[in-house]
Amino acid sequence: MNAVLLVDDERDFADLLAERLSARGFQVQTAYDGEEALRLAAVHELDVAVLDVNLPGIDGLAVLRELKKLKPQAEALMLTGQMDLATAIMGMKLGATDYLVKPVPIERLTEAILRAQDRREERLEGQRMAETAKMAALGHMAEGVAHEINNPVNTMVSLAGWMEDLAQELREAQATGSANVSQASPDNTLAEMLASARKMREHGQRVKEITAKLLCLCHKAEPRELSATSEAVGSGALLDLGRLLERLVDERRGRLEDCGVNLSPALSPDLPSLALPPSGLPGADLGTAIGNILDNALDAMPGGGQLWLIASAHGHEVHIEVEDTGQGILPAHLPRVFEPFFSTKDVGQGTGLGLSVSYGTVKALGGDIDITSQPGQGTKVLISLPC
Structure with missing residues (x-):
C-alpha cells in the first residue's frame, strides 16, 4: 500500500x-x-x-x-x-x-522507507507462517482428541444401547409374565447389565483421564488435597521428593515383575524438599509427571530390560534421571516427543499426552526437562528442579 x-x-x-x-x-x-x-x-x-x-x-x-x-x-x-x-x-x-x-536527500529517505516496508512485510509473513503452523498443530491436536475420545465413547454408546435392549426385554417379560423372553433368566439379564455398566464406567474413566490431561496442558487442573508426601507451608507445600519417588516405584512393582524389568534406584539420602505452588496451580502434581516418564520407560521394554532411577542434589538444583535400555527413539521423532498427541506407540496404545503433561509440569515448577535417545540403545530423561 x-x-x-x-x-x-x-x-x-x-x-x-x-x-x-x-x-x-x-x-x-x-x-x-x-x-x-x-x-x-x-x-x-x-x-x-x-x-x-x-x-x-x-x-x-x-x-x-x-x-x-x-x-x-x-x-x-x-x-x-x-x-x-x-x-x-x-x-x-x-x-x-x-x-x-x-x-x-529524498533518494535516501525513499530507500529507508522501502527498507522499512520490506521489514514490515517480512515480519507479517513470519507471523502468518507461525499462525499457519499453530492452526496445523491445533488441527493435529483436535484429530488426536477426537481419536482418543471417540473410541471409548463409541463403546459406551453401544453398551448403553445393549443395556436399554436388555432392560426393555426384562420389562416385557415382567409385563407378560413370560419366564424367558430373551432366553435368559432375569438374574442373568441383570448380571449382563451390571457387567455393561462396569465397562461403561471404565471407558468413562478413560475419557475423564484424557480431559484431565488436556486441562493440565492448559494449566487448569482441579484443586486437590496435598498428597501424603507433601507438607503444607503457607499457600503452597514442601514436597518430600525421596518419599514421592519411593511411592512411584512401589506402585509399579507388579508391572516391573510382569515386564521382566530390573529397577536400580539410586536415591540420595540428603535429597532436599521441593517447594510446590498451592494445590491446583500449574505443576502441583509432580508425581504424575515423573510417573508418566517411568511408564514410558516400561512401555519401551515389553520384553524386559534395565531401568535406572537416580535422584541427587546439585547445588541449588535437584536432578532426577530415568534411563532405560528400551527400543529408543528415532532422531526424527526426538524433537517432537513433548508435543501434545505425538506418540510413537501403536494406535490405541497411548494418548500422546504423557510427556506433554510432564514437560508442562516441570516447566511450571521452574525446572527443565531434557531427553536423549538412540534407536536400540535406550532413552534417558533428565529433570532439573530448583530446590
Whole structure:
C-alpha cells in the first residue's frame, strides 16, 4: 500500500517531502505536531511513520510509543539533527527501524522507507507462517482428541444401547409374565447389565483421564488435597521428593515383575524438599509427571530390560534421571516427543499426552526437562528442579 505518515513541525520541509514522496507513488499523510499525528494514525492505514524527534507538545519519542500501541505492525523512521543523535538512537530502542539526519536527500529517505516496508512485510509473513503452523498443530491436536475420545465413547454408546435392549426385554417379560423372553433368566439379564455398566464406567474413566490431561496442558487442573508426601507451608507445600519417588516405584512393582524389568534406584539420602505452588496451580502434581516418564520407560521394554532411577542434589538444583535400555527413539521423532498427541506407540496404545503433561509440569515448577535417545540403545530423561 505504501501508506506513509510524515510528521515534522517545519511545514515547508514537511510539505516538500510529502510532495516528492507522493510523486514516487507513496500515499502520504502529513502532520505538523504529535497530536495531529496520533489522530491521523488512528483513522488511516499506516505502513511507515517518519517522525521528527523534536516536535512541539508531544515529542517524537512519545509519539512513537503511542504509535506502537495504535499501529503495532507499522514501522517508524526517526528524523533528527546532528545534536539529537542520542535521542534518535533511543527511538530505535523503542522500535524505530532507522534514523536519518536532516537535511535528508529524498533518494535516501525513499530507500529507508522501502527498507522499512520490506521489514514490515517480512515480519507479517513470519507471523502468518507461525499462525499457519499453530492452526496445523491445533488441527493435529483436535484429530488426536477426537481419536482418543471417540473410541471409548463409541463403546459406551453401544453398551448403553445393549443395556436399554436388555432392560426393555426384562420389562416385557415382567409385563407378560413370560419366564424367558430373551432366553435368559432375569438374574442373568441383570448380571449382563451390571457387567455393561462396569465397562461403561471404565471407558468413562478413560475419557475423564484424557480431559484431565488436556486441562493440565492448559494449566487448569482441579484443586486437590496435598498428597501424603507433601507438607503444607503457607499457600503452597514442601514436597518430600525421596518419599514421592519411593511411592512411584512401589506402585509399579507388579508391572516391573510382569515386564521382566530390573529397577536400580539410586536415591540420595540428603535429597532436599521441593517447594510446590498451592494445590491446583500449574505443576502441583509432580508425581504424575515423573510417573508418566517411568511408564514410558516400561512401555519401551515389553520384553524386559534395565531401568535406572537416580535422584541427587546439585547445588541449588535437584536432578532426577530415568534411563532405560528400551527400543529408543528415532532422531526424527526426538524433537517432537513433548508435543501434545505425538506418540510413537501403536494406535490405541497411548494418548500422546504423557510427556506433554510432564514437560508442562516441570516447566511450571521452574525446572527443565531434557531427553536423549538412540534407536536400540535406550532413552534417558533428565529433570532439573530448583530446590
